[in-house]
Amino acid sequence: MQLSEQEQVRREKLSQLRALGINPYPPELYPVDHTSTVIKQNFEEGKKVVIAGRLMRKKVQGKASFAEIQDSEGRIQVYFNRDEICLGDDKTLYNDVFKKLIDLGDFVGIEGTLFTTQVGEMTVLVKDFILLSKTLRPLPLPKTDAEGNVYDEFNDPELRYRQRYVDLVVNPKVKETFVKRTKLFNAMRSFFTDAGYYEVETPILQPIPGGAAARPFITHHNSLDVPMYLRIACELYLKKLIVGGFDGVFEFAKTFRNEGMDRTHNPEFTMMEIYVAYKDYNWMMDFTEKLLEHCALAVNGSSKTVFAGNEIDFKAPYARVTMTDSIKHFTGFDISGKTEEEIRKAAIEMGLEVDESMGKGKLIDEIFGEKCEGNYIQPTFITDYPKEMSPLTKEHRTNPDLTERFELMICGKELANAYSELNDPIDQRERFEAQVELAGRGDDEATEFIDNDFLRSLEYGMPPTSGMGIGMDRFMMFLTDNESIQEVLFFPQMKPETKQVAMSDDEKIVFNILKDNSPIDLVALKTQVDLSNKKWDKAIKGLTKNGLAKVNKTDEGLFVEAL
Structure with a gap:
């Protein structure tokens, strides 16, 4: 592993600390009794406090220094004075440790008393301190020039999402987002439990991907020797619990769909689903708008x-x-x-791209998505979906062509989806079979699986029920004004980091072209590279040997891609 100059210096300081008999990672608990927020809210001149956190600013001025400590709630200024810290003539703690061996980013514990500086800054006068954890990499802290302009900020999205642990330290607003996320989950959970509903857990590994139409992640259960699927929804399991006698159940479910990634989709996301017996979709609309208002107030105070x-x-x-x-x-x-053909013709006349694989429901969904959805900015319930679009939904009580379903649209995006749940087992089986037929025609909105165990549960009887799902990550985006889902996930899925392998100049030339054109036919790649045949062959071999590229043989020829 190659170390930067600063990393080498920090490791040298680590050795010096140990030579002084100081453990840079002490095992004992540290008796913190105040946080930065508590100090500021209950400031009392001369009060003794014990705090801990990262050193984020350090200004050494001879025998005295000002510094800033960042804990989980914010920052507080601290003041080091050699005469206050040291006993008698022993100057090593301040001179040899704090001034020379403690770096920005290090965790320190501080005992001291509170006072106010001449400019009115609440400060801790340090009486004693201890190193709690030595950092071996420098933090990418922003800098400010003479005019007050900030530069060298840690704001590259690729680095921020990949190194969220650094992002949280140096960008305070990021942490605020995730504090609000916790508030959202707590607010929603308390709303449901106060209503008398039970939080439950259902399987993540499932024998078939049911409850929605989506491409699943597939794994293998070695002991049972069967394929298993990461869940794409928890709906069918939750409804089985309603069959079993619960009047109301909900789950914050980690859900997985092996589909595209963009600013509004992540393959792993959190869905809240709730099912309540003896209710319908009209009741659920009333319940949903009260729930969302409650959550917005809890998270943002408005x-x-x-x-x-x-x-x-x-x-x-x-x-x-x-x-x-x-x-x-x-x-x-x-x-x-x-009819399906009439709707297909209308869609074509509207300029939409449609094909023969699309059933009636998919065609209607395409029209609504392209022509209507984006017009709804304020929260709006879109209700009474055609039956072909809703295989798990009860038939509308006054129109057999429709279902009792709603979606909540905000800023042109779906936030919630809810039904009067279909509890007729014969009708449900027919709907599943129709979905399988559509999937066989190539309709990617249809499910190709029939959950026979769920159908069996319905045959034991499920009471009238209403259910709803809310995308929690998208709700967080709305509440925190983040247009990228990656901003509200601690650790969003990322492409693997490029392997840090030393490359020759020739390899760099080939690899840089390959990154933007991968995969590419080897012959086509060679025409873009100004290298001799011998150098070109050597570069390809070097990249593949070091795991930076691979060559695939297909019926169309040899293709190479960057890894």
């Missing part, structure tokens, strides 16, 4: 928030529009009673 330049108000009640009326309003086309 029902209003700003997202993507729009002020959003979560205060109940919310507008309610049927899907049929929405499509008619924005396109002039009435989907009522129309």
Whole structure:
């Protein structure tokens, strides 16, 4: 491992500390009794305190120094004076340790008394200190020039998401986002438990991917010797609990879908699902708008928030529009009673890309998504979806072509999806079979699995039930004005880091072209590289040997790709 100059210096300081008999990673507990926030809120001149945290600023001035400690709640200034710290003529603690061997980023514990500086800064006068953890890498702390402009900030998204532990230390607003995330989950959990509903856990490893239509992650259970799937939804298991006698259950479920990654999608995300017996989707709409208002107040202290330049108000009640009326309003086309071919023709006339694999439900979804969805900025319930779009939803009580379903739209995005749950086992089986047929035609919105155990549970009887799912990560995006889902996930999925392998100049030339054109036919790659045949061959061999590229043989030829 190659070390930077600063990393080498820190390791030398580590050795010097040990030579002085100082353990840079002491095992004993440290008796912290105050935080930066508590000190500032209850400041009392001369009060004794014990604090701990990272050293984030250090200004040495002879026998005295000002520094700044960052703990879990903020920062507090501390003042080191050699005469206050040292006993008698022993100057080593300040001169040899603090001044020379303690670096920014190190964790220190401090005992001292409170006082106010001449400029009114609340400060801890250090009476004693201890090194709690020595850092071996320097923090990427921002700098300020003479004009007050900040530079060298740690703001590259790739580095921030990959090294979230650094991001949290040097960018305080990032931590605020995740504190709010905890507040959101706590607020929602208390709302449900106060209503008398039970938080439960259902399997992440499932024998079939049920409850939604999505590409699953597949693994293998060695003991049972069967394929298993990471769940794409927890819906069917939660409804089995309603069959079993619970009146209300909910789960904050880690959910996995092996699909694309972008600013609003991550393969691993958190879905909250709740199911309540003896309710319908009308009740759930009332319940949902009260829930979201409660959560917004708990997180931000207001029902209003700003997202993507729009002020959003979560205060109940919310507008309610049927899907049929929405499509008619924005396109002039009435989907009522129309056949699949009539809807396909209308979609083509609207300029949408459709094909024969799309069933009626997929076509309607495409029209709504392209022509209507983006128009809903304030929270709006879109209700009464066509039956073809909702295989798990109860048939509408007045129109057999529709279902009792709603989606909550905000800023042109879906936040919640809810049904009056289908509890007729015969109808449910027919719906599943129709979905399998659509999947066989190539409709990627249809599920190709039938959960026979779920159907069996329905045959034992499920009471009238309403269920709802909320994408928690997307809700966090709305509440914190973050347009990227990566900003509200501690550790979003990332491509593997490029391997740190020394490359020759020729290898660098080939690799840089390869990064932007991978995979590429070897012949096509060679035409872009100004190297002799011998150098080119050697570069390819070097990259593959060091695991930076690989060559694949296909029917079309030899292709090489960067790893």
